[in-house]
Amino acid sequence: MAEAQNIPVGSTTAGSIAVAAESTVATRMSAPPSFDVADFPVPHGREEEWRFTPLERLRGLHDGTATATDAGVKVTVEAPEGVVVETVGRDDARLGRAGTPVDRVAAQAYSAFERASVVTVPKETVLTEPIRIAVHGEGGTAYAHQVIELGAFAEALVVIDHTGDAVLAANVEYVLGDGAKLTVVSVQDWDDKAVHAAQHDALLGRDASFKSVIVTFGGDVVRLHPRVTYAGPGGEAELYGLYFTDKGQHQEHRLLVDHNVPHCKSNVAYKGALQGDDAHAVWIGDVLIEAKAEGTDTYEMNRNLVLTDGARVDSVPNLEIETGEIVGAGHASATGRFDDEQLFYLMARGIPEQDARRLVVRGFFAELVQQIGVPDIEERLIAKIEEELEAAVA
Protein backbone atom coordinates (compact mmCIF):
# COMPACT_ATOMS: atom_id res chain seq x y z
CA MET A 1 0.00 0.00 0.00
CA ALA A 2 1.36 3.32 -0.94
CA GLU A 3 1.18 5.86 1.78
CA ALA A 4 2.45 9.34 1.33
CA GLN A 5 2.35 12.21 3.67
CA ASN A 6 3.87 15.59 3.92
CA ILE A 7 2.92 16.91 7.27
CA PRO A 8 4.92 19.74 8.72
CA VAL A 9 4.95 19.27 12.44
CA GLY A 10 5.55 22.49 14.25
CA SER A 11 7.20 23.21 17.52
CA THR A 12 5.76 22.88 20.95
CA THR A 13 7.41 25.98 22.36
CA ALA A 14 10.64 27.94 22.42
CA GLY A 15 13.23 28.88 19.90
CA SER A 16 11.95 29.58 16.50
CA ILE A 17 10.78 27.01 14.08
CA ALA A 18 10.40 27.24 10.40
CA VAL A 19 8.77 24.46 8.50
CA ALA A 20 9.41 24.73 4.83
CA ALA A 21 6.56 24.70 2.45
CA GLU A 22 6.98 22.41 -0.47
CA SER A 23 9.96 23.34 -2.48
CA THR A 24 12.47 21.60 -4.60
CA VAL A 25 15.69 20.52 -3.04
CA ALA A 26 17.73 21.26 -6.11
CA THR A 27 16.35 24.63 -7.07
CA ARG A 28 16.68 26.02 -3.57
CA MET A 29 20.45 25.96 -3.96
CA SER A 30 21.97 29.07 -5.43
CA ALA A 31 24.17 27.14 -7.88
CA PRO A 32 24.26 23.58 -9.25
CA PRO A 33 26.78 21.14 -7.71
CA SER A 34 30.34 21.52 -8.94
CA PHE A 35 33.88 20.53 -8.02
CA ASP A 36 35.12 23.99 -8.95
CA VAL A 37 34.84 26.79 -6.42
CA ALA A 38 34.65 29.33 -9.25
CA ASP A 39 31.21 27.98 -10.15
CA PHE A 40 29.79 29.33 -6.90
CA PRO A 41 29.32 33.01 -6.20
CA VAL A 42 30.57 34.21 -2.84
CA PRO A 43 27.55 33.90 -0.56
CA HIS A 44 26.13 37.02 1.00
CA GLY A 45 24.01 35.23 3.58
CA ARG A 46 20.53 35.50 2.15
CA GLU A 47 20.77 32.36 0.02
CA GLU A 48 18.58 29.50 1.16
CA GLU A 49 21.59 27.33 2.03
CA TRP A 50 23.40 30.10 3.92
CA ARG A 51 20.63 32.01 5.57
CA PHE A 52 21.15 30.44 8.99
CA THR A 53 24.95 30.48 8.93
CA PRO A 54 27.03 33.29 10.46
CA LEU A 55 29.29 33.86 7.44
CA GLU A 56 31.45 36.33 9.35
CA ARG A 57 32.51 33.54 11.66
CA LEU A 58 33.57 31.13 8.88
CA ARG A 59 37.05 32.70 8.92
CA GLY A 60 37.08 33.16 5.17
CA LEU A 61 36.19 29.60 4.13
CA HIS A 62 33.32 30.93 2.06
CA ASP A 63 34.99 33.83 0.24
CA GLY A 64 38.40 32.50 -0.77
CA THR A 65 40.37 34.41 1.85
CA ALA A 66 41.17 31.40 4.03
CA THR A 67 44.59 30.10 2.93
CA ALA A 68 45.82 26.71 4.05
CA THR A 69 48.63 26.91 6.59
CA ASP A 70 51.48 24.50 7.35
CA ALA A 71 50.10 23.56 10.72
CA GLY A 72 46.53 22.87 9.81
CA VAL A 73 45.20 19.57 10.98
CA LYS A 74 47.03 16.36 11.72
CA VAL A 75 45.26 13.23 10.55
CA THR A 76 46.16 9.87 12.02
CA VAL A 77 44.59 6.66 10.76
CA GLU A 78 44.69 3.53 12.88
CA ALA A 79 43.37 0.56 10.98
CA PRO A 80 43.22 -3.15 11.69
CA GLU A 81 44.99 -5.61 9.44
CA GLY A 82 43.47 -6.05 6.00
CA VAL A 83 42.63 -2.37 5.59
CA VAL A 84 44.55 -0.36 3.00
CA VAL A 85 45.43 3.18 4.05
CA GLU A 86 46.84 5.49 1.37
CA THR A 87 47.63 9.13 0.86
CA VAL A 88 47.04 10.14 -2.74
CA GLY A 89 47.25 13.14 -5.02
CA ARG A 90 44.42 15.18 -6.46
CA ASP A 91 44.33 13.19 -9.68
CA ASP A 92 43.52 9.85 -8.08
CA ALA A 93 40.57 8.35 -9.93
CA ARG A 94 38.91 7.22 -6.71
CA LEU A 95 38.16 10.76 -5.59
CA GLY A 96 34.87 12.49 -6.19
CA ARG A 97 32.73 9.45 -6.88
CA ALA A 98 30.24 9.60 -3.99
CA GLY A 99 29.04 13.12 -4.60
CA THR A 100 29.75 16.58 -5.88
CA PRO A 101 30.17 19.66 -3.69
CA VAL A 102 26.87 21.47 -3.35
CA ASP A 103 27.98 24.72 -1.83
CA ARG A 104 30.88 27.09 -2.10
CA VAL A 105 32.74 25.94 1.00
CA ALA A 106 32.65 22.28 -0.04
CA ALA A 107 33.79 23.27 -3.55
CA GLN A 108 36.51 25.40 -1.98
CA ALA A 109 37.68 22.37 -0.03
CA TYR A 110 37.65 20.26 -3.18
CA SER A 111 39.51 22.90 -5.17
CA ALA A 112 42.14 23.51 -2.49
CA PHE A 113 43.14 20.20 -0.92
CA GLU A 114 46.58 18.91 -1.89
CA ARG A 115 46.54 15.32 -0.74
CA ALA A 116 43.66 13.01 0.06
CA SER A 117 43.42 10.07 2.38
CA VAL A 118 41.90 6.89 1.00
CA VAL A 119 40.98 4.05 3.34
CA THR A 120 39.87 0.85 1.66
CA VAL A 121 38.30 -2.22 3.21
CA PRO A 122 38.63 -4.93 0.54
CA LYS A 123 35.62 -6.93 -0.52
CA GLU A 124 34.25 -9.50 1.89
CA THR A 125 36.55 -8.28 4.66
CA VAL A 126 34.66 -8.15 7.90
CA LEU A 127 36.48 -6.09 10.51
CA THR A 128 36.11 -6.90 14.17
CA GLU A 129 38.03 -3.84 15.33
CA PRO A 130 37.17 -0.25 14.38
CA ILE A 131 39.14 1.96 12.05
CA ARG A 132 40.05 5.06 14.05
CA ILE A 133 40.75 8.35 12.34
CA ALA A 134 41.98 11.18 14.54
CA VAL A 135 41.73 14.66 13.07
CA HIS A 136 43.55 17.01 15.38
CA GLY A 137 43.54 20.73 14.79
CA GLU A 138 46.95 22.35 15.19
CA GLY A 139 45.62 25.87 15.15
CA GLY A 140 45.82 26.52 11.42
CA THR A 141 43.64 26.39 8.33
CA ALA A 142 43.23 23.24 6.26
CA TYR A 143 41.34 21.76 3.33
CA ALA A 144 40.94 18.03 3.47
CA HIS A 145 39.58 15.13 1.52
CA GLN A 146 38.84 11.70 2.90
CA VAL A 147 37.57 8.62 1.08
CA ILE A 148 36.40 5.50 2.89
CA GLU A 149 35.56 2.65 0.58
CA LEU A 150 34.13 -0.75 1.40
CA GLY A 151 34.23 -3.48 -1.19
CA ALA A 152 31.27 -5.76 -1.73
CA PHE A 153 30.08 -7.44 1.47
CA ALA A 154 32.80 -5.82 3.55
CA GLU A 155 31.82 -4.66 7.04
CA ALA A 156 33.45 -1.93 9.10
CA LEU A 157 33.08 0.53 11.91
CA VAL A 158 34.89 3.83 11.49
CA VAL A 159 35.31 6.34 14.30
CA ILE A 160 36.43 9.80 13.28
CA ASP A 161 37.42 12.11 16.11
CA HIS A 162 37.84 15.83 15.61
CA THR A 163 39.72 17.62 18.37
CA GLY A 164 41.91 20.68 18.86
CA ASP A 165 41.60 24.01 17.13
CA ALA A 166 41.43 24.50 13.37
CA VAL A 167 39.65 26.15 10.50
CA LEU A 168 38.77 23.13 8.41
CA ALA A 169 36.77 22.58 5.27
CA ALA A 170 36.51 19.02 4.05
CA ASN A 171 34.76 16.53 1.88
CA VAL A 172 34.32 13.00 3.12
CA GLU A 173 33.21 10.21 0.82
CA TYR A 174 31.79 6.87 1.81
CA VAL A 175 31.62 4.44 -1.07
CA LEU A 176 29.81 1.23 -0.19
CA GLY A 177 29.97 -1.79 -2.48
CA ASP A 178 27.04 -4.16 -2.90
CA GLY A 179 25.95 -5.67 0.41
CA ALA A 180 28.59 -3.72 2.37
CA LYS A 181 27.85 -2.52 5.89
CA LEU A 182 29.46 0.62 7.24
CA THR A 183 28.93 2.41 10.53
CA VAL A 184 30.64 5.77 10.85
CA VAL A 185 30.75 7.73 14.06
CA SER A 186 32.01 11.27 13.56
CA VAL A 187 32.61 13.16 16.77
CA GLN A 188 33.11 16.92 16.62
CA ASP A 189 34.78 17.54 19.95
CA TRP A 190 36.64 20.66 18.88
CA ASP A 191 38.03 23.40 21.07
CA ASP A 192 35.92 26.51 21.43
CA LYS A 193 37.33 28.48 18.51
CA ALA A 194 37.35 25.83 15.81
CA VAL A 195 35.45 26.27 12.56
CA HIS A 196 34.51 23.10 10.71
CA ALA A 197 32.53 22.82 7.51
CA ALA A 198 32.20 19.51 5.75
CA GLN A 199 30.16 17.67 3.20
CA HIS A 200 29.75 13.94 3.73
CA ASP A 201 28.66 12.00 0.67
CA ALA A 202 27.62 8.39 0.99
CA LEU A 203 26.97 6.29 -2.09
CA LEU A 204 25.29 3.00 -1.27
CA GLY A 205 25.62 -0.04 -3.48
CA ARG A 206 22.86 -2.59 -3.92
CA ASP A 207 21.64 -3.90 -0.54
CA ALA A 208 24.32 -1.91 1.29
CA SER A 209 23.72 -0.59 4.83
CA PHE A 210 25.07 2.71 5.98
CA LYS A 211 24.77 4.01 9.50
CA SER A 212 26.09 7.47 10.25
CA VAL A 213 26.29 8.85 13.76
CA ILE A 214 27.21 12.52 13.93
CA VAL A 215 28.03 13.85 17.35
CA THR A 216 28.70 17.56 17.65
CA PHE A 217 29.75 19.10 20.94
CA GLY A 218 32.54 21.56 20.27
CA GLY A 219 33.64 24.32 17.96
CA ASP A 220 32.62 27.89 17.34
CA VAL A 221 30.94 27.03 14.05
CA VAL A 222 30.30 23.48 12.89
CA ARG A 223 28.39 23.07 9.66
CA LEU A 224 27.99 19.56 8.34
CA HIS A 225 26.21 18.37 5.28
CA PRO A 226 25.65 14.59 5.33
CA ARG A 227 24.20 13.31 2.05
CA VAL A 228 23.12 9.91 0.89
CA THR A 229 22.46 8.58 -2.59
CA TYR A 230 21.89 5.04 -3.76
CA ALA A 231 23.68 3.19 -6.57
CA GLY A 232 21.28 0.24 -6.51
CA PRO A 233 18.08 -1.01 -4.92
CA GLY A 234 17.86 -2.44 -1.41
CA GLY A 235 20.10 0.14 0.23
CA GLU A 236 19.43 1.22 3.76
CA ALA A 237 20.66 4.40 5.43
CA GLU A 238 20.32 5.31 9.08
CA LEU A 239 21.45 8.80 9.89
CA TYR A 240 21.65 9.64 13.55
CA GLY A 241 22.85 12.84 15.08
CA LEU A 242 23.30 14.26 18.51
CA TYR A 243 24.42 17.76 19.34
CA PHE A 244 24.88 19.82 22.46
CA THR A 245 25.00 23.46 21.57
CA ASP A 246 26.44 25.75 24.23
CA LYS A 247 26.58 29.50 24.68
CA GLY A 248 27.65 31.24 21.50
CA GLN A 249 28.07 28.07 19.44
CA HIS A 250 26.62 27.62 15.97
CA GLN A 251 25.99 23.99 15.05
CA GLU A 252 24.33 23.27 11.77
CA HIS A 253 23.44 19.90 10.31
CA ARG A 254 21.98 19.82 6.82
CA LEU A 255 20.94 16.43 5.59
CA LEU A 256 19.88 15.14 2.25
CA VAL A 257 18.69 11.68 1.40
CA ASP A 258 18.13 11.32 -2.30
CA HIS A 259 15.94 8.32 -3.01
CA ASN A 260 16.97 7.99 -6.61
CA VAL A 261 16.46 4.24 -7.00
CA PRO A 262 13.58 1.94 -6.01
CA HIS A 263 13.20 -0.06 -2.80
CA CYS A 264 15.60 1.75 -0.52
CA LYS A 265 15.14 2.79 3.08
CA SER A 266 16.24 5.76 5.11
CA ASN A 267 15.74 6.75 8.69
CA VAL A 268 16.98 10.08 10.01
CA ALA A 269 16.92 10.98 13.70
CA TYR A 270 18.72 13.99 15.13
CA LYS A 271 18.44 15.29 18.65
CA GLY A 272 19.99 18.34 20.17
CA ALA A 273 20.15 20.11 23.50
CA LEU A 274 20.91 23.80 23.73
CA GLN A 275 21.90 26.02 26.58
CA GLY A 276 23.24 29.51 27.01
CA ASP A 277 22.91 32.82 25.23
CA ASP A 278 23.19 32.70 21.46
CA ALA A 279 23.50 28.95 21.29
CA HIS A 280 22.19 28.30 17.79
CA ALA A 281 21.34 24.93 16.31
CA VAL A 282 20.18 24.51 12.75
CA TRP A 283 18.78 21.31 11.35
CA ILE A 284 17.73 20.94 7.76
CA GLY A 285 16.37 17.58 6.72
CA ASP A 286 15.77 17.18 3.02
CA VAL A 287 14.40 13.91 1.77
CA LEU A 288 13.73 13.56 -1.91
CA ILE A 289 11.80 10.63 -3.31
CA GLU A 290 12.27 10.69 -7.04
CA ALA A 291 9.60 9.47 -9.43
CA LYS A 292 11.50 6.28 -10.18
CA ALA A 293 12.07 5.44 -6.48
CA GLU A 294 9.06 3.20 -5.97
CA GLY A 295 8.94 1.18 -2.76
CA THR A 296 10.81 3.82 -0.77
CA ASP A 297 10.47 3.77 2.99
CA THR A 298 11.68 6.87 4.80
CA TYR A 299 11.25 8.75 8.04
CA GLU A 300 13.05 11.76 9.41
CA MET A 301 12.87 13.36 12.80
CA ASN A 302 14.47 16.23 14.66
CA ARG A 303 13.97 17.01 18.33
CA ASN A 304 15.46 19.85 20.29
CA LEU A 305 15.55 20.50 23.98
CA VAL A 306 16.15 24.10 24.95
CA LEU A 307 17.55 24.19 28.47
CA THR A 308 17.86 27.92 29.00
CA ASP A 309 16.63 31.19 27.58
CA GLY A 310 18.64 32.84 24.85
CA ALA A 311 19.12 29.76 22.66
CA ARG A 312 17.72 29.48 19.17
CA VAL A 313 16.70 26.51 17.04
CA ASP A 314 15.88 26.46 13.37
CA SER A 315 14.51 23.11 12.33
CA VAL A 316 13.35 22.58 8.78
CA PRO A 317 12.20 19.15 7.67
CA ASN A 318 11.41 18.93 4.01
CA LEU A 319 10.02 15.88 2.32
CA GLU A 320 9.55 15.94 -1.38
CA ILE A 321 7.70 13.08 -2.99
CA GLU A 322 7.45 12.53 -6.71
CA THR A 323 5.79 9.12 -6.57
CA GLY A 324 2.92 7.73 -4.56
CA GLU A 325 4.09 4.15 -4.99
CA ILE A 326 6.03 4.04 -1.76
CA VAL A 327 5.98 2.06 1.47
CA GLY A 328 6.05 5.05 3.76
CA ALA A 329 7.30 8.57 4.22
CA GLY A 330 7.07 10.89 7.14
CA HIS A 331 8.80 13.60 9.06
CA ALA A 332 8.58 15.35 12.38
CA SER A 333 10.25 18.22 14.12
CA ALA A 334 9.69 19.50 17.62
CA THR A 335 11.40 21.82 20.00
CA GLY A 336 10.61 21.71 23.67
CA ARG A 337 12.04 23.62 26.53
CA PHE A 338 13.20 22.76 29.97
CA ASP A 339 11.99 25.60 32.06
CA ASP A 340 11.72 26.74 35.65
CA GLU A 341 8.36 25.07 36.11
CA GLN A 342 9.84 21.71 35.16
CA LEU A 343 12.71 22.32 37.52
CA PHE A 344 10.28 23.19 40.29
CA TYR A 345 8.22 20.09 39.62
CA LEU A 346 11.18 17.74 39.79
CA MET A 347 12.68 19.48 42.81
CA ALA A 348 9.30 19.37 44.57
CA ARG A 349 9.72 15.60 44.37
CA GLY A 350 12.99 15.78 46.27
CA ILE A 351 15.30 15.72 43.25
CA PRO A 352 18.25 18.16 43.59
CA GLU A 353 18.56 20.78 40.85
CA GLN A 354 21.58 19.36 39.06
CA ASP A 355 20.13 15.87 39.11
CA ALA A 356 16.91 17.24 37.69
CA ARG A 357 18.70 18.79 34.72
CA ARG A 358 20.75 15.68 34.19
CA LEU A 359 17.66 13.53 34.31
CA VAL A 360 15.95 15.50 31.61
CA VAL A 361 18.92 15.68 29.27
CA ARG A 362 19.92 12.04 29.70
CA GLY A 363 16.38 10.94 29.12
CA PHE A 364 16.15 13.08 26.05
CA PHE A 365 19.23 11.56 24.44
CA ALA A 366 18.98 8.00 25.76
CA GLU A 367 16.72 6.62 23.09
CA LEU A 368 18.94 7.93 20.33
CA VAL A 369 22.18 6.82 21.96
CA GLN A 370 20.81 3.28 22.17
CA GLN A 371 20.41 3.22 18.40
CA ILE A 372 24.14 3.50 17.88
CA GLY A 373 24.73 -0.14 18.71
CA VAL A 374 28.39 0.28 19.67
CA PRO A 375 28.61 -0.01 23.47
CA ASP A 376 31.89 1.81 24.07
CA ILE A 377 30.76 4.70 21.87
CA GLU A 378 27.44 4.84 23.71
CA GLU A 379 29.17 5.03 27.07
CA ARG A 380 31.51 7.68 25.80
CA LEU A 381 28.62 9.78 24.55
CA ILE A 382 26.73 9.55 27.82
CA ALA A 383 29.91 10.58 29.65
CA LYS A 384 30.42 13.44 27.23
CA ILE A 385 26.85 14.66 27.69
CA GLU A 386 27.34 14.65 31.45
CA GLU A 387 30.56 16.59 30.99
CA GLU A 388 28.80 19.20 28.86
CA LEU A 389 26.14 19.58 31.52
CA GLU A 390 28.71 19.93 34.29
CA ALA A 391 30.69 22.48 32.31
CA ALA A 392 27.61 24.51 31.61
CA VAL A 393 26.64 24.50 35.24
CA ALA A 394 30.07 25.56 36.48
Added chain:
Amino acid sequence: MATLEIRDLHVTVEADNATKEILKGVDLTVKQGETHAIMGPNGSGKSTLAYSLAGHPKYTITGGTVTLDGEDVLEMSVDERARAGLFLAMQYPVEVPGVSVSNFLRTSATAVRGEAPKLRTWVKEVKEAMERLNMDPAFAERNVNEGFSGGEKKRHEILQLELLKPKVAILDETDSGLDVDALRVVSEGVNRVRESGEVGTLLITHYTRILRYIKPDHVHVFSAGKIVESGGAELADKLENEGYEAYTKGGASE
Protein backbone atom coordinates in the same frame (compact mmCIF):
# COMPACT_ATOMS: atom_id res chain seq x y z
CA MET B 1 4.46 13.22 65.68
CA ALA B 2 5.03 15.35 62.61
CA THR B 3 3.56 18.82 62.78
CA LEU B 4 3.46 21.58 60.19
CA GLU B 5 3.09 24.97 61.80
CA ILE B 6 2.29 28.06 59.80
CA ARG B 7 2.42 31.31 61.74
CA ASP B 8 1.36 34.73 60.46
CA LEU B 9 2.54 33.92 56.92
CA HIS B 10 2.73 36.85 54.54
CA VAL B 11 3.51 36.31 50.86
CA THR B 12 3.81 38.66 47.93
CA VAL B 13 4.02 38.12 44.21
CA GLU B 14 5.33 40.35 41.43
CA ALA B 15 2.70 41.05 38.82
CA ASP B 16 2.49 43.80 36.22
CA ASN B 17 5.51 45.56 37.67
CA ALA B 18 3.87 45.78 41.05
CA THR B 19 4.26 43.88 44.27
CA LYS B 20 1.03 42.43 45.47
CA GLU B 21 0.42 40.88 48.85
CA ILE B 22 -1.53 37.65 48.44
CA LEU B 23 -1.23 36.00 51.85
CA LYS B 24 -1.95 38.34 54.71
CA GLY B 25 -1.18 36.46 57.86
CA VAL B 26 -2.02 32.76 57.63
CA ASP B 27 -2.07 30.71 60.83
CA LEU B 28 -2.52 26.96 60.62
CA THR B 29 -1.26 23.84 62.35
CA VAL B 30 -1.49 20.48 60.59
CA LYS B 31 -0.62 17.40 62.61
CA GLN B 32 0.14 13.92 61.35
CA GLY B 33 -3.07 11.96 60.91
CA GLU B 34 -5.23 15.06 60.56
CA THR B 35 -7.03 16.22 57.45
CA HIS B 36 -7.66 19.90 56.96
CA ALA B 37 -9.75 21.24 54.14
CA ILE B 38 -9.03 24.76 53.00
CA MET B 39 -11.92 26.15 51.06
CA GLY B 40 -12.40 29.48 49.48
CA PRO B 41 -13.39 31.41 46.43
CA ASN B 42 -11.14 31.77 43.40
CA GLY B 43 -8.36 34.23 43.95
CA SER B 44 -8.48 34.02 47.73
CA GLY B 45 -4.85 32.84 47.86
CA LYS B 46 -5.36 29.10 48.47
CA SER B 47 -2.98 28.00 45.74
CA THR B 48 -0.47 30.65 46.75
CA LEU B 49 -0.41 29.05 50.17
CA ALA B 50 0.24 25.63 48.60
CA TYR B 51 3.03 26.83 46.31
CA SER B 52 4.61 29.01 48.99
CA LEU B 53 4.85 26.03 51.31
CA ALA B 54 6.51 24.01 48.54
CA GLY B 55 8.93 26.87 47.83
CA HIS B 56 7.96 28.03 44.36
CA PRO B 57 10.36 30.84 43.35
CA LYS B 58 7.54 33.03 42.11
CA TYR B 59 6.43 33.80 45.64
CA THR B 60 8.26 35.96 48.16
CA ILE B 61 7.79 35.35 51.87
CA THR B 62 7.66 38.73 53.56
CA GLY B 63 6.73 37.66 57.04
CA GLY B 64 5.87 34.81 59.35
CA THR B 65 7.24 31.34 59.91
CA VAL B 66 6.68 27.81 58.67
CA THR B 67 8.15 24.89 60.57
CA LEU B 68 7.96 21.14 60.11
CA ASP B 69 8.73 19.38 63.37
CA GLY B 70 10.43 22.55 64.51
CA GLU B 71 12.67 22.79 61.41
CA ASP B 72 12.51 26.06 59.48
CA VAL B 73 10.88 25.15 56.18
CA LEU B 74 11.36 28.61 54.68
CA GLU B 75 15.13 28.20 54.90
CA MET B 76 15.01 25.04 52.81
CA SER B 77 15.31 24.74 49.05
CA VAL B 78 12.45 23.16 47.13
CA ASP B 79 14.06 19.73 47.04
CA GLU B 80 15.03 19.91 50.71
CA ARG B 81 11.41 20.56 51.65
CA ALA B 82 10.35 17.50 49.71
CA ARG B 83 13.00 15.39 51.38
CA ALA B 84 11.95 16.76 54.76
CA GLY B 85 8.50 15.31 54.13
CA LEU B 86 6.41 17.95 52.37
CA PHE B 87 4.49 16.93 49.28
CA LEU B 88 2.50 19.13 46.95
CA ALA B 89 0.07 17.49 44.55
CA MET B 90 -0.18 20.13 41.88
CA GLN B 91 -3.22 21.50 40.19
CA TYR B 92 -1.38 21.83 36.90
CA PRO B 93 1.46 19.29 36.83
CA VAL B 94 3.99 20.21 34.15
CA GLU B 95 5.23 18.10 31.27
CA VAL B 96 8.82 16.93 31.49
CA PRO B 97 9.94 15.87 28.03
CA GLY B 98 12.40 13.02 27.79
CA VAL B 99 11.83 11.67 31.29
CA SER B 100 9.74 8.54 31.64
CA VAL B 101 7.33 8.14 34.51
CA SER B 102 9.20 5.08 35.75
CA ASN B 103 12.55 6.85 35.72
CA PHE B 104 11.06 9.91 37.38
CA LEU B 105 9.37 7.92 40.14
CA ARG B 106 12.49 5.96 40.92
CA THR B 107 14.72 9.04 40.96
CA SER B 108 12.25 10.81 43.19
CA ALA B 109 11.85 7.86 45.58
CA THR B 110 15.63 7.53 45.75
CA ALA B 111 15.98 11.21 46.67
CA VAL B 112 13.19 11.23 49.25
CA ARG B 113 14.06 7.90 50.85
CA GLY B 114 17.77 8.65 50.87
CA GLU B 115 18.66 5.42 49.06
CA ALA B 116 17.67 3.69 45.87
CA PRO B 117 14.75 1.33 46.47
CA LYS B 118 15.62 -2.31 45.79
CA LEU B 119 14.71 -2.93 42.20
CA ARG B 120 12.61 -6.01 42.63
CA THR B 121 10.43 -4.72 45.44
CA TRP B 122 10.25 -1.32 43.77
CA VAL B 123 8.86 -2.66 40.51
CA LYS B 124 6.21 -4.54 42.47
CA GLU B 125 5.44 -1.52 44.63
CA VAL B 126 4.91 0.74 41.60
CA LYS B 127 2.89 -1.87 39.74
CA GLU B 128 0.54 -2.41 42.66
CA ALA B 129 0.13 1.30 43.33
CA MET B 130 -0.71 1.86 39.67
CA GLU B 131 -3.24 -0.95 39.69
CA ARG B 132 -4.98 0.56 42.69
CA LEU B 133 -5.31 3.82 40.77
CA ASN B 134 -6.60 2.03 37.66
CA MET B 135 -3.55 3.10 35.68
CA ASP B 136 -2.45 1.20 32.59
CA PRO B 137 1.06 -0.28 33.08
CA ALA B 138 2.08 1.31 29.76
CA PHE B 139 1.75 4.62 31.56
CA ALA B 140 5.13 4.05 33.22
CA GLU B 141 6.91 4.32 29.90
CA ARG B 142 5.35 7.61 28.88
CA ASN B 143 7.08 10.89 29.50
CA VAL B 144 6.07 12.68 32.67
CA ASN B 145 2.71 14.39 32.11
CA GLU B 146 3.31 14.58 28.36
CA GLY B 147 -0.01 14.19 26.61
CA PHE B 148 -1.72 13.11 29.84
CA SER B 149 -5.41 13.82 30.18
CA GLY B 150 -6.52 15.87 33.19
CA GLY B 151 -7.51 12.71 35.03
CA GLU B 152 -4.23 10.96 34.22
CA LYS B 153 -2.26 13.89 35.57
CA LYS B 154 -4.12 13.78 38.87
CA ARG B 155 -3.75 10.03 39.18
CA HIS B 156 -0.06 10.44 38.54
CA GLU B 157 0.14 13.01 41.34
CA ILE B 158 -1.62 10.66 43.76
CA LEU B 159 0.60 7.79 42.62
CA GLN B 160 3.57 9.87 43.74
CA LEU B 161 1.83 10.65 47.01
CA GLU B 162 1.38 6.95 47.67
CA LEU B 163 4.98 6.10 46.79
CA LEU B 164 6.71 8.99 48.53
CA LYS B 165 4.74 8.75 51.80
CA PRO B 166 5.23 12.33 52.96
CA LYS B 167 4.64 13.65 56.45
CA VAL B 168 2.45 16.44 55.16
CA ALA B 169 0.59 16.29 51.87
CA ILE B 170 -0.82 19.42 50.29
CA LEU B 171 -3.39 18.67 47.62
CA ASP B 172 -3.97 21.71 45.49
CA GLU B 173 -7.36 21.46 43.80
CA THR B 174 -6.77 17.80 43.08
CA ASP B 175 -10.49 17.50 42.39
CA SER B 176 -10.66 20.13 39.69
CA GLY B 177 -11.38 18.88 36.21
CA LEU B 178 -12.18 15.32 37.30
CA ASP B 179 -15.30 13.41 36.42
CA VAL B 180 -17.01 11.47 39.19
CA ASP B 181 -15.25 8.17 38.44
CA ALA B 182 -11.82 9.75 38.39
CA LEU B 183 -12.63 11.72 41.52
CA ARG B 184 -13.55 8.51 43.31
CA VAL B 185 -10.34 6.72 42.24
CA VAL B 186 -8.18 9.67 43.22
CA SER B 187 -9.99 10.12 46.54
CA GLU B 188 -9.54 6.44 47.36
CA GLY B 189 -5.82 6.90 46.78
CA VAL B 190 -5.72 9.84 49.16
CA ASN B 191 -7.71 7.88 51.73
CA ARG B 192 -5.30 4.94 51.56
CA VAL B 193 -2.50 7.30 52.43
CA ARG B 194 -4.55 8.94 55.19
CA GLU B 195 -5.47 5.60 56.70
CA SER B 196 -1.83 4.96 57.41
CA GLY B 197 -2.28 7.68 60.03
CA GLU B 198 1.18 8.96 59.18
CA VAL B 199 0.33 11.87 56.97
CA GLY B 200 -1.14 15.24 57.70
CA THR B 201 -3.32 16.33 54.79
CA LEU B 202 -4.05 19.83 53.63
CA LEU B 203 -6.79 19.60 51.08
CA ILE B 204 -7.24 22.76 49.07
CA THR B 205 -10.45 22.95 47.12
CA HIS B 206 -13.02 25.25 45.70
CA TYR B 207 -15.81 22.70 45.77
CA THR B 208 -17.34 20.62 48.54
CA ARG B 209 -17.77 17.67 46.18
CA ILE B 210 -14.45 16.02 47.09
CA LEU B 211 -15.33 16.19 50.79
CA ARG B 212 -17.93 13.50 50.23
CA TYR B 213 -15.06 11.16 49.50
CA ILE B 214 -12.38 12.55 51.77
CA LYS B 215 -13.76 13.45 55.17
CA PRO B 216 -11.92 16.35 56.76
CA ASP B 217 -11.35 16.75 60.48
CA HIS B 218 -11.14 20.50 60.13
CA VAL B 219 -12.50 22.92 57.57
CA HIS B 220 -11.08 26.40 57.10
CA VAL B 221 -12.55 29.14 55.00
CA PHE B 222 -9.95 31.14 53.14
CA SER B 223 -10.70 34.63 51.96
CA ALA B 224 -8.58 37.59 50.95
CA GLY B 225 -5.33 35.93 51.93
CA LYS B 226 -6.13 34.46 55.30
CA ILE B 227 -8.25 32.00 57.19
CA VAL B 228 -11.46 33.76 58.18
CA GLU B 229 -13.34 30.90 59.80
CA SER B 230 -12.49 27.44 61.05
CA GLY B 231 -14.71 24.60 62.11
CA GLY B 232 -15.43 20.91 61.71
CA ALA B 233 -16.89 19.03 58.77
CA GLU B 234 -20.21 20.80 59.33
CA LEU B 235 -18.67 24.03 58.06
CA ALA B 236 -18.37 22.43 54.64
CA ASP B 237 -22.09 21.70 54.66
CA LYS B 238 -22.76 25.32 55.41
CA LEU B 239 -20.57 26.36 52.46
CA GLU B 240 -22.35 23.83 50.27
CA ASN B 241 -25.67 25.49 51.05
CA GLU B 242 -24.68 29.11 51.29
CA GLY B 243 -21.62 29.46 49.09
CA TYR B 244 -18.80 31.90 49.78
CA GLU B 245 -20.88 35.00 49.55
CA ALA B 246 -20.82 35.72 53.26
CA TYR B 247 -17.02 35.80 53.14
CA THR B 248 -16.48 37.79 50.01
CA LYS B 249 -18.73 40.69 50.83
CA GLY B 250 -16.84 43.91 50.84
CA GLY B 251 -15.06 42.84 47.66
CA ALA B 252 -12.25 40.66 48.91
CA SER B 253 -10.18 41.51 45.85
CA GLU B 254 -8.86 39.62 42.82
